[in-house]
Amino acid sequence: MKKLMLSLAVMLAGLVLYAQAPEILSSRHAMLRLDVKDKYLLIPVQESESISSVKVIVSGEQKQAFNIRLASSKVDYFVPLDIQRFGSDKIVLDFSIRKEGLTSEALKDYVCWWEIRQDDNFDTANRERFRPVYHHTPVYGWMNDPNGMFYKDGLYHLYYQWNPYGSQWENMTWGHSVSHDLIHWDAMPAAIEPDALGTIFSGSCVVDLANTSGQGRGTVAALFTSAGTNQTQSLAFSGDDGKSFVKYASNPVITSDIKDFRDPKAFWNQEIGKWNLILAAGDEMRIYSSPDLVSWKYESSFGKGYGEHSGVWECPDLFKLNVRGTDRQLWMLVCNTNGIPSGGSGTQYFIGSFDGHEFRTDQKETLWMDYGKDHYATVTFDNAPGGRRIAMAWMSNWQYAGVVPTMQFRSANSIPRDLDIFEHDGRYYCGVTPSTEMSALRGRKVKNPSETCEIVVDLKGNAEIVLSNPKGEKIVMEYDPKAGTFSMDRTLSGDTSFHKDFPAKTVAPVHGTLKQLRIFVDKCSIEVFDADGKMAMTNLVFPSEPYSTIKAKGGRATVYSIEQ
Ligand code: FRU
Helix, strand or coil: CHHHHHHHHHHHHHHHHHHHCCEEEECCEEEEEEECCCCEEEEEECCCCCCEEEEEEECCEEEEEEEECECCCCCCEEEEEECCCCCCCEEEEEEEECCCCCCHHHHHCCCHHHHCEEECCCCCCCCCCCCCCCCCCCCCEEEEEEEEEEEECCEEEEEEEEECCCCCCCCCEEEEEEECCCCCCEEEEEEECCECCEEEEEEEEEEECCCCCCCCCCEEEEEEEEECCCEEEEEEEECCCCCCCEECCCCCCECCCCCCEEEEEEEEECCCCEEEEEEEECCEEEEEEECCCCCCEEEEEECCCCCCCCCCEEEEEEEEEEECCCCCEEEEEEEEEECCCCCCEEEEEEEEEECCCCEECCCCCCEECCCCCCCEEEEECECCHHHCCEEEEECCCCCCHHHCCCCCEECCECCCEEEEEEEECCEEEEEEEECHHHHHHEEEEECCCCCEEEEEEEEEEEEEEEEECCCCCEEEEEEECCCCEEEEECCCCCCCCCCCCCCCEEEEECCCCCCEEEEEEECCEEEEEECCCCCEEEEECCCCCCCCEEEEEEEEEEEEEECC
């Protein structure tokens, strides 16, 4: 009986939708002609499906194009396409399905044709057990690198690599969020969308305080990679403080024959009275200069013979930092790279000098800003107040980011961290300290850890800290003063089965003596900091229930609630 009712319901739904039923033009080609009634078309996605290309056509003209994994047999979730933005009451969706062996009959039976529907609302209420509480996440869809971060007039802006049409990497668009305190983020409409030059890869924003571009004092300019025929660098201006951008008419502004040529990070260099820009070119960085953000002059390359080169270099940054306890400043070049010895993605850095033309270092060691597995694409805010250098990272790893056990959204950013430089045994290192804004979250002392908390551990020497739940799932952290290392083992932390590279033990060198640790837990992440800012380690975990016990052998643990 139930079955009968269900098939009747499905048939009725089919009848209701009949006016918008698909035209199956071939085994790889379908069309949907829509009378636009509501704001959104809700499109069903099945993550295991192959990719289809969709064109939105109005009066024979293509208005938008994107890729999507159309649901064939089961709906994992819906994504919204704003169909009112085209300003027409009739639009056509043209689907090109890339799937071997598909027949017209099978395409006609795709469950998506039954389930696709118009609605004035898209339900963004959180459905995820593992969605962090005090970390930035996209409301829905896939996210990777933080992009274009800047501060202006009391607001921090965070853009990010976003797929608005699924929770796996695709359709790179700049999503946008804003915050007064780097912790509570409000989602904004997408800021920069793909165009004929390509999808929008990573890049940066600057606040043009001196109006060098002629676009007006305080104009926000974005420099990003157009990923099209090849990777080129494009420019866009915002006259409304970063809400929307108008692309520069003569894009691209920087081109090259190099295949991997991307992620421009621009900044004003007071010392030369010009803009500088650093971008990733293969496994090197290239540095440029410009008087006006439009015309760029190649200055030099950096990288040969320095650091880790197993994979391409990505997402650079370059800035001056204070050396702790001195009045000296040094430059730091940040270089995110994939394919590192400890597995997948990581952020290395170089400390040296920069004269606006060339970056120089005599650093011999390869150094990492964070020794966990889930800290990548780290870049810093432009124009941050009080001379602060605030960094945020994408809290995942290219090895498994697409299959972590969340679906409504994928990936979060790290907590904000303030950077500086410290000296130890005659060498310089990057200091990483949770931004002061994090202290406002610290609530009252509580007995046991929970799924969102901060744990402070005072250490006297050798220590073993175990965070566990009643299921026996645990994270084991060890401090070995003799070896000068801190480690975190997540092999038994919960669900690790979704990827062979997820179970892991990560090890960090500690520079000096660890006296106190700050451990931030937020649903699916553990970020550990030396309270003196000399070691950071970020790892994801997916326990089947929250860790509720902490045992600190050789140390004293105090647990604080998080007060939002
Ligand atoms: C780094 C990266 C960048 C690129 C972006 C594409 O994670 O590969 O180099 O611009 O992601 O989404």
